[in-house]
Amino acid sequence: MWYLEANLEPKSCNPVVTFSITVCIMPRYIPSMPFEDCYGSIGEKTYYHRNGVCYYRRRSRPEFPGTMSQREHLSVHLRALESWRQLSPADHREWNACAVGVVSHRPPFDGKSGISGHNLFVSAYHGFASLGNEHVPLPLPWESFPAYALESVAGAMIEEGMLLMDFNVWLDENAEKDRYQILARLQLTKPGRGRDPGKMRSFLSLIPCAGGQCTIGFAIPEFTELWGLDLPEYTVHVKHVLLDRKSGYRNQYRQQSFDFSVSV
Numbered sequence: 357m358w359y360l361e362a363n364l365e366p367k368s369c370n371p372v373v374t375f376s377i378t379v380c381i382m383p384r385y386i387p388s389m390p391f392e393d394c395y396g397s398i399g400e401k402t403y404y405h406r407n408g409v410c411y412y413r414r415r416s417r418p419e420f421p422g423t424m425s426q427r428e429h430l431s432v433h434l435r436a437l438e439s440w441r442q443l444s445p446a447d448h449r450e451w452n453a454c455a456v457g458v459v460s461h462r463p464p465f466d467g468k469s470g471i472s473g474h475n476l477f478v479s480a481y482h483g484f485a486s487l488g489n490e491h492v493p494l495p496l497p498w499e500s501f502p503a504y505a506l507e508s509v510a511g512a513m514i515e516e517g518m519l520l521m522d523f524n525v526w527l528d529e530n531a532e533k534d535r536y537q538i539l540a541r542l543q544l545t546k547p548g549r550g551r552d553p554g555k556m557r558s559f560l561s562l563i564p565c566a567g568g569q570c571t572i573g574f575a576i577p578e579f580t581e582l583w584g585l586d587l588p589e590y591t592v593h594v595k596h597v598l599l600d601r602k603s604g605y606r607n608q609y610r611q612q613s614f615d616f617s618v619s620v
Contacts, residue, residue: 383411383412383413384409384410384411397415399415400414400415401413401414401415402414402415402416425557425558432481432482432485432490433478433482435481435490436477436478436481436482436485437478439477439481439492440474440477440478443477447495448473448474449473450473450495451473451474451476451477451495452472452473453473453495454473454476454495454496454497454498455470455471455472455473455475455476455498456470457470457498458470458471458476458498459471459608460475461606461608461609473495476495476498476605477493477495479604479605479606480493480603480604480605481493481604482604483599483600483603483604483605483606484604486539486558486560486599487537487560487599487601487604488560493603493604496602496603496605498603498605499600499603499605501536501598501600501607502527502528502530502531502536502598503527503528504525504526504527504528504531504536504565504598505525505526506523506524506525506538506594506596506610506612507523507524507525507526508523508524508614509521509522509523509524509592509614509615509616510522510523510524510571511616511619512616512617512618512619513618513619514618517577517578517579517580518575518576518577518578518579519544519575519576519579519618520573520574520575520576521573521574521576521592521616522571522572522573523571523572523573523574524569524571525538525565525569525570525571525572526568526569526570527565527566527567527568527570528567529567529568530567531565531567532602533566533567534564534565534566534601535564535600535601535602536564536565536598536599536600536601537560537561537563537564537565537598537599537601538560538561538565538572538596538597538598538599539558539559539560539561539596539597539598539599539606540558540559540560540561540574540594540595540596540597541556541557541558541559541594541595541596542556542557542558542559542574542576542592542593542594543555543556543557543583543592543593544579544582544583544585544590544591544592545583545585545590545591545592545593546585546587546590546591547587547589547590547591547615548591548615549591550593551593551611551613555583556593556595557576557582559574559575559576560574560599561573561574562574562575564601565598587618588617588618588620589615589616589617589618590615590616590618591613591614591615592613592614592615592616593611593612593613594611594612594613594614595609595610595611596609596610596612597609597610
């Protein structure tokens with residue numbers, strides 16, 4: 357007889373074995389008034405989305421390791437929050453007006469949820485910081501991002517311990533020239549291995565995107581130490597966005613994976 361058991365208040369995932377098949381049942385969030393949906397953590401529960409369905413699990417509380425890059429990112433975020441507090445109420449109202457109609461970049465990605473002016477300001481601040489141009493952004497109306505595609509790895513070579521990777525990219529020919537630059541979180545693995553979000557690292561493309569077909573490069577220093585691999589072939593996992601060099605805004609991220617060989 358087949359049967360499954362689901363504990364609606366689990367402390368962790370409960371595996372159920374049926375005919376040597378291990379099935380893990382996670383409790384699903386059932387919408388109720390006044391909350392239509394949930395995202396993030398509250399109390400000891402974390403709500404998350406998978407394939408458009410909201411589930412919850414016990415909240416994890418990992419220790420903050422405090423690496424150099426994490427501390428740098430945190431310091432940028434704290435400066436962004438302080439800059440927002442220094443703005444006048446009139447500035448806050450202007451940012452809130454700019455945020456009207458902007459779709460949230462967080463799940464469930466159904467197009468129904470929006471963001472506040474504070475969210476848009478902090479996003480723009482981080483965007484300019486990622487571009488190497490950290491400053492207090494100006495409130496600019498949101499503009500739709502042009503269509504683009506990361507198509508394949510054009511080539512990869514090692515130069516003085518640095519991995520230089522080129523990607524074939526297509527960007528709408530009508531896009532404003534040199535306005536958009538790709539920010540990518542990358543992870544190298546053995547061929548065919550899956551991604552580990554905790555091991556992905558951020559890199560900015562070396563040049564902005566030109567319209568039409570183009571090649572965009574990334575420079576990854578000390579890559580063998582970064583992922584503990586020194587191989588002739590890899591799988592690269594990429595989570596990428598377009599950064600608007602004019603406003604600091606970014607589009608919704610995309611995730612892709614490519615196999616490639618390193619030129620000797």
